[in-house]
Amino acid sequence: MAARRVGLPALLPYLREHRGTLAVVGGLSLVTAGAALVQPVLVRSVLDGIGAGRPIGAAVALLIALLLTGAALNGARDYLLQRTAEGLVLTTRRRLARHLLRLPIAEYDRRRTGDLLSRVGADTTLLRAVVTSGLFEIVTGTVMVIGATVAMAVLDPLLLAVALCGLAVGMGVAITVSRRVRGLSEQAQARLGEMTSAVERAISAARTIRASGAEEREAATVTRSATEAYQAGMRVARLRALIGPASAAATQGAFLLVLGVGGARVAAGAISVGDLVAFVLFLFFLVLPLGQALNAYTQLQTGLGALQRIEEVLDLPSETAGDRPAPAAPDRDGEPAVVLEHVSFGYPNGTPVLHDVSFTVPAGSRVALVGPSGAGKSTVLALIERFYETTSGAVRVGGADIRQLPRDALRARLGYVEQEAPVLAGTLRDNLLLTAPGADDRRLLDALEQVNLGALATRTPDGLDVQVGEGGVLLSGGERQRLAIARTLLADTPILLLDEPTSNLDARNEAALREAIAAASLRRTLIVVAHRLSTVVDSDQIVVLEAGRVVAVGPHEQLLETSPLYRELATHQLLVA
Template identity: 50%
Template sequence: MSMGFGPRRLRGTQASPRRSDLDDDGAPKARFRQLLPYLLEHKKVLGVVIALSALGALTGLAQPLLVAEVISRVEAGLELEWLVWTLVGLVVVSALLSGYRHYLLQKTGEGVVLSSRKQLIRRMLFLPIREFDERRTGDLVSRVGSDTTLLRAVLTQGLVEAIGGALTFVGAIIAMLVLDALLFSLTIVVVAIAVTTVVTLSRRIRVASRKAQERVGDLTASVERAISAIRTVRAANATHREIDVIDKDAEGAWRMGLQVARISALVVPISGIALQVAFLVVLGVGGYRVASGAITVASLVAFILFLFMMIMPLGQAFGAINSVNQALGALGRIQEIIDLPGEAADDATTTQNVPTLADSTQPALAFQGVSFSYPERAHRSEAEKVVAEEIGEDAVAALTGPISLEGGSTRAPVLTDVSFEVPLGARVALVGPSGAGKSTVFALLERFYDPTAGVISLGGSDIRNLEREALRSQLGYVEQDAPVLAGTIRQNLLLAASEATDADCIDVLQRVNLESVLERDPAGLDAPVGEAGVMLSGGERQRLAIGRALLAAPPILLLDESTSSLDGVNEQLMREAIDKVSEGRTLVVIAHRLSTVVDSDHIVVLDHGRVVGEGTHSELVKSTPLYRDLAKHQLLV
């Protein structure tokens, strides 16, 4: 594994794709061959469909010949004998084959959507955290929902049927050529003009379809943002303003949808116009040729029937081109996510197993000259563009660091040359003002990001040489905002400890003083917590998140402001619970309330991303002005 500690090249800094791989609007372009893996997953069923289509084509091609024979026999005054019943039988068989083929195509289309969603979700949930920093949740959800749905149209709107229709098309052409070469020549000119027009328009459909899906993604993101913060929106009397924003995104999606509809509206009637023009030509010229004795009435009727049989699969082909190009527009957005490297891409070169901390003579955790800057964003959201227009680029750069569309730069450092150790079994606290970089320390420990310089070690091993999942199994992390997932209490507790029993869950809830939640709902552990835990108080959400970490029983606990939402009584109970579970474990705590960490074995003071002091509470009061000021403000000295 590479041990270079310089800035890594992240999204937006990679080599630009070739122009041939981009659509007209500069977005990644999907190609038809990228659809093939989704189709080939169902190759057996598709083989049956194609066989049924071939049988359907043969039964269809036989019908005009039988009709011509019927007309000839009627003209000659001969008995029809078995011809009528054979014709009826062919019609019935053709209908049955068509219905079963339609069912198989629908079933296969749903399978394509399912497999694409599974692949997209699997990739999405393993993306590096930086991708979630850049992308809006609603847009990602839209790719899983509406974009994948468009792949169904590849099958259900004519692609495979067009393959079967090609047999009918070729058979009809041969029959028409045999019946009358002159009429066939006139017909093929009309068809060639129609095909050329469709191919030209189809290129515009792909670009317009992708833009339409992007606008749907913007709409989904706006709705998700408003709903997730609905209480804040209502309290700020901003409901109407949010509706206006969402309305604009909805109108944007509507406009792009209309653009696709306008282009499609030009494609759809072409087959109808081609049929009408060809029919009129054949009727006029064919009638003249019948009158002149060049062909018979039966031959003209058969030719007209074959004409309809040729135009019908041609219409299917036009529809297939339309649906495939819309699907390719959506597939480009799907492939954009699937082609991103997963978070564990670097883990392929890991060389070490996670050390057994209990047997290690090294510190449990150690930072050695660690510096870190958050990766530069490759693009801005629409909201950020509006802010930039309002306050100016310089102000944006002062707040977030410059945003370089060319890539290759990073924001101002969050951590600079940070070094400290966490002894095995010790309780270490990180303190400092907001923005000092405390939570970033935890983000680096969890390998949500890797440092731009320096080394972070676990039991003496560089964590970049360890697989992320194995590393995280050693860490119990309670985030500052204590996220709770929609679902039940049990589902939240089992997130990190799927094998835990109900007794284990009840025990850990008692240890974090949360048994009252079980008592107030007869569902007990199956009591719902609501979206983002809205049915729990802030303190209850925090205690549930802590209980979730404790249930996994990792050797190292990382608690980020774990008591910030608790009142005095529950804070004391929580401290007692943490005291119990920290026995035999290493504990790293981030806290603004110094009262919760004054009895720590070691305290690290951070300010503006640098370590400005280390020691015990009494030592820091004497040696570190910043810590002394914090302690004075909290009446601890």
């Protein structure tokens, strides 16, 4: 579906909360424009007074007062505009960040992280120019142009016609060129997003790239993206470079024509020297805001190009767009904790993953999902968390179809540890408080002890405030995984979903974690995905998956006898002779 094309009306919701300040700015702009338009009249009065020998003190004093007042009001207006522009950028970034964090997981699968970052950073910054040198320059410039044109028509209609002829050609070229800026600006911002994505990819995989000796190849990829962004930017720069000379040529031509024709009319006695000087000043007040308005129009087109990219993201439905506002009903007594009924699922790219999967997880039980890589085990957990919607069939939690539950209410029942559980940049405390923001230090330390990670809080004098590094780089792989499990245990949810909880652990820590999981399962329902069968042999029930289908269900001893696939997995892991 084609993206919605945005125009000036799309800016109104962004400006609405600043309408009071913008009204003041509009008033100041009108006052300063009026004060500026009065000045040529006063100058003519001074010159005519000098020629006629009349007193000019009052006119000079008023002229000076208007100049000083105009400068002060312009300063106040510019400050208010800058403050409003910064507020606009802040508001937009908040709105965009909140929306990005609520997008469906499938959108993250389709889009590049760097491009999304570019929209929050670079694109929102371009909106600043819409306010500071966009809308109000156009509005103020229009007032000045109209006022100056009327005054020039009163002074000498012939000179006005001469001036407008000189301006028409150059302004026509500038306006035509400005209309193309928006499309090229959108392309430039898109190329910038691609470059940001390339840099983000290279930095996030810096160790792998260094170990593979691929620095030059990755640098070449980033350079290629940067070159494309540069070329797109140069296309915009070339267009903008045409606007300045066209405007300058039109301005100089108009002034020369007015001075030539006006001088002849002064010599012929048709107008006075004061009239000619006033006319030239009015011409200046016509040309200067006209040029500023053209530049503002160009800035506005660039800002609208950035707004187009921002709105493309904001137009995406959030994950919770279809959720029902009603609170979730409590679990019904005797209902299983989780049920999958004839569930089939395929990812947005069309890859089928699950086929008619059905199994039941009784409340308070411990159920394991095992099978070869690619069998769909992790996908089952993602569907229970409702990161994706099933293609067909239903997932029930506490007897309720999860599609009928608000996502927040559903996930409040579920603790989830991903296969590659992320550790957030910051401190150990920051990571633990992610799921339990009100927990005290005693609870945090107890959670660490449960996963045999208590020493991490005593390793340095910083204790729980020790830094873990970007992505937990200052921790080992096993420590990162156990920290993620401790974080989930702190949430104290009735259902716990663990995806490969022991994949990065040595034998000693695996045994300790098995004890922690066993203790946690005494008061929780546990669903564990595992490749290591030693982790799950004592589960109440084991579901064996192969190629997206359930091929066997039962306890360990039973599956050894009834499931060839399970027996093969157990044999390879030396669990049977």
